Amino acid sequence: MSDTMTVIKTENVKKIYSDNGLPVKAVNGIDLTINEKEFTAIVGPSGSGKTTFLNVISGLDKATEGKVWLNGKLISEMSGKELSDFRRDNIGFIFQAYNLIPVLTVEENIEYIMLLQNVPKEERHQRVMDILEDVGLKGFEDRKPPRLSGGQQQRVAIARAMVSKPVLILADEPTANLDSETGAELLDMMRELNQKHSMTFLFSTHDQMIMDRATRLVILKDGQVDEDRVKS
Amino acid sequence: MLMFKIAFRNIFRQKRRTIFTALTIFGGFVLAAFSIGWADGSYTFIINMFTRNRLGHIQIHYKDYLNQPSIYKTISNYEEVAEKLDDMDHIESWTPRLFAAGLLSLHDQSTGAQLTGIQPEKENQATRFRQKIIKGELFEKADHKTVLGKGLARVLQANVGDSVVFISQAADGSMANDIYEVCGILESGDSMSDRMAFYLHLQDAQDLMVLYGQIHEIAVIVDELGRVDMMTDRLRDAFTNEDLTVEPWQEFAKSFYHAMKADMEGMWIMLIVIMLIVAVGVLNTVLMSVLERTREYGLLKAMGTKPVQIFKLVLYQVNILTFFSCLLGIALSIILNYWLSKDGITLPNAFTYGGMEFKHMYTTVNLRSILLPLITVFFTAVIVGIFPAIRAAKNDPAQSMRTH
């Protein structure tokens, strides 16, 4: 292995759904390696397999075939219980929408995973405050999500995903519900955090303006990698 | 704790639905508590009326007098028995009686009569005897006066001041007959027994029947109906070696007791109805909220929340709602049952039971009327909550977090 650490490695990953008895090859044999600190976009039209591939990488979904290593661990063989803890400790999730628990405040949402991890109270609070500063939401800690704008909610989601310092941040179309300006701002912020904290980001999109901000593009077509391009 | 916090806050999200469910649980609870309070109150009231009117809660006889009455089966050492009774706690009062059957005549009218010899003060304490006298008054000492039942007085066309003749056979085999002056007419509420009722002072009765110092029965009134069984045991212990038989009202008034018991069975049907009301209300709400929050449970799971924790989260919501609804239910039930235990309810139609007429009914506040609904409601809510909770726990985040 080289001096750059591999975060994700997939080997001939397939996910075949059955749609009324007919097989749907959502992911059809993907070999991909993602290294530390990369800022990669998975790109492709709707139905090309982006969500399915991300779900298989994170272990939310099980691959029909193939192997997935995350941080050196073969997660495609893990049991559900093992996987649940592994996910909690190694992956930060950002979904397209519904990222936050509406009855919890911003601070409570962000500290949720740390609570599951039994991080002491003072440390939790300190880390929430630091990350809120990073995402530009200082002073919003006691707000509840319904009283935040869409962009602010996604920023809280980023803070929540990053706060427990996972090895990988997975974001499935994080900007799809935002207008393009807010989406671009969000991406710029993610890129900034990617550099500042040396964190690995893998996100999906079908928006041209978002792809432009990625440092590496993995283009999917019918569940397969059509093109893998690293930008300077 | 974290799950509890989320559960607690979730309850206030769908206010209208929460209120509706809470009202269902609350309503079910109060209905159950009131029904039990009402049933228990009524039964206590009816049993007390029945037993305190004449029979007493517990009766003491010589051997098998109750099954095969005989003038010879007497309690001869009744002063000793009396002393022991006076020393016991929880005995409100007791009264000695002597019985005999005979023929009662006035002018040319005669009819069968049941002689009961009583001590006026003791009998009055135990069975409020004076209140039952509708004409004239109760004799105070043994001076050949009698109180007649209303029906008996009518048959003989007797009135206060008349002299009646009683004829029977005394214990020594001699003819027992004497003249007594009617000093009062009594209506006990039990018209059957009033047709035969011929009351004398205990001493007059003992003289007439040649049973000096002897009686046939002691009727005991206990301070609370609920203590009857305990006191029966205690009396049995106290009188084991004296050839005395101690029986509670359930035994000497068997048919009345069985009628009461049969009535109480109806309560179970009511509890099942309430379980159904609560079950439907809770199931509907919880299932709806679980279906609506599929994404939230998916998110929690994606972040590493365990299925058990999500299961708990849903059941907490059910339990918190049930808890507060029951708390309100307990408050209202106690107020309602207490209020109606004081003021009572006037029945639209008076009814008769055990030969007595009832116009008012009273509820009661007891532990049972709170505990039984509480157990029923919680049990139902939790059972019904398990299904949606499992559903939420099984949530598949890969599916529920998809946006299309």
Ligand SMILES: Nc1ncnc2c1ncn2[C@@H]1O[C@H](COP(=O)(O)OP(=O)(O)O)[C@@H](O)[C@H]1O
């Ligand atoms: N649960 C499922 N059952 C059957 N087919 C599915 C299921 N989930 C996704 N698919 C199909 O898999 C393909 C890839 O879907 P998806 O991964 O969501 O693509 P994308 O995120 O790029 O839009 C699509 O054709 C979709 O219809």
Ligand SMILES: [Mg+2]
């Ligand atoms: Mg998708």
